[in-house]
Amino acid sequence: MLKGHQSWIFENKPSIISTATVVGPFEGQGPLAEDFDVIHGELYIGQDSWEKAERAIMEEAAQLALQHANLKEGQIQFYLAGDLMNQIISSTFTARTLTIPFIGLFGACSTSMESLALSAYIVNTNGANYVLTGTCSHNASVEKQFRYPTEYGSQKPPTAQFTVTGAGAAVLSLKGEGPFVTSATMGRIIDMGIKDPFNMGAAMAPAAVDTIEAHFRDLNIGPEYYDLIVTGDLSKVGYEIACDLFEKHNVPIHKTTYSDCGMLIYNYETQNVQSGASGCGCSAVVTYGHIINRIRRGELNRVLIVATGALLSPLSFQQGESIPCIAHAVSIESKK
Known part of the structure; x- marks a missing residue:
């Protein structure tokens, strides 16, 4: 519906x-x-x-x-x-x-x-x-x-x-004991004019914030509905920008309940990953592995996963185009 x-x-x-x-x-x-x-x-x-x-x-x-x-x-x-x-x-x-x-x-x-x-x-x-x-x-x-x-x-x-x-x-x-997919918010293209393919976190952060705010608005809920909200893959740079944007927009997301797949999968102390992780596989393995396991263990009941994408190509980059970005959000819950 x-x-x-x-x-x-x-x-x-x-x-x-x-x-x-x-x-x-x-x-x-x-x-x-x-x-x-x-x-x-x-x-x-x-x-x-x-x-x-x-x-x-x-x-x-x-x-x-x-x-x-x-x-x-x-x-x-x-x-x-x-x-x-x-x-x-x-x-x-x-x-x-x-x-x-x-x-x-x-x-x-x-x-x-x-x-x-x-x-x-x-x-x-x-x-x-x-x-x-x-x-x-x-x-x-x-x-x-x-x-x-x-x-x-x-x-x-x-x-x-x-x-x-x-x-x-x-x-x-439709059969099964969960976890259950209860809702989804499909994102729109957000392009803030960033052209640097080495700074995708900054390019994608506004799209993540836009989709999360649309999710709250459409469903008439707030961040407190979820035990955990996870973006992917903004990593450190994009995550901090997203936090700043939430604060600017008066969206009360707290860092204790907001994280990012690109920051979870690697160890910043021992692995040289610059800002953090990216790639289609990042949010997929973090969600279908780590997060689903936490739901099944009863540690989380309601989670919002917001995967972000930078829609550039070598051709668009070489022609001097900026990076269009998008984010899609899916709510996963332990109970019907």
């Missing part, structure tokens, strides 16, 4: 019946390692290119999510996914392997919640019995899509972010 201007309420409350997360070795050295299903020991993942490695972790996460749900590919009606590669090839080639009807999406790093929101909408309206959704990224393949190749060895400023090597997937159904 449409609520307000840009939000949906899911009356049937689709259940996240299974999740799966697969990450690389660097992510396995971070503070959330125990929340990941698979941690690979090397970046090639047994493949002969970074791009094939990214596809491999997406395929692995998708298959694991199906196993955890005790389902086969033929029982899934739709697979919704996207990534950061040209023509979202990690997702399309995974769909080729799965042979599940496929809906490809691109929202840059916001794709994790874009795909979850649309999957919930399909299930909520009885458009499918089971929907599989997921996103992925790989540091060595994605960095050269938006910045410079890892092999180039360029020095990064403190505002830069480190792309996560990881894939997250989930299966949704």
Whole structure:
């Protein structure tokens, strides 16, 4: 049901019946390692290119999510996914392997919640019995899509972010004991004129704030409704800008209940990640691993995940364009 201007309420409350997360070795050295299903020991993942490695972790996460749900590919009606590669090839080639009807999406790093929101909408309206959704990224393949190749060895400023090597997937159904997807707010494009691809956190922060404020306005609730509000992936720079904007707009979000996926996945003291993490895989593995586990353990009851995306490309950057940004919010709750 449409609520307000840009939000949906899911009356049937689709259940996240299974999740799966697969990450690389660097992510396995971070503070959330125990929340990941698979941690690979090397970046090639047994493949002969970074791009094939990214596809491999997406395929692995998708298959694991199906196993955890005790389902086969033929029982899934739709697979919704996207990534950061040209023509979202990690997702399309995974769909080729799965042979599940496929809906490809691109929202840059916001794709994790874009795909979850649309999957919930399909299930909520009885458009499918089971929907599989997921996103992925790989540091060595994605960095050269938006910045410079890892092999180039360029020095990064403190505002830069480190792309996560990881894939997250989930299966949704009207059956199941939760956690439940209860609402979603779809974002609009916000462009503040920032052109620096090494400062995506600053570019994306206004979009995150805009979507969160729209969510509160449409649903007539405040930050206190949630135990935790998590953006992704603003990291340190974008997070501080978002906090400043909330204060300026008189939105009472407190740092004790507001965090960011890009700040959670790595250890700033021991891992050189500049401002923090980014990539489609970042918010996916933090949400489908760490946050879902906390909900299942009873530590959290209501969580709002707000994935952000910087919608630039090498072509737009080379032509001097600014960075359009977007954010999509999904509410996940432990009870119906």
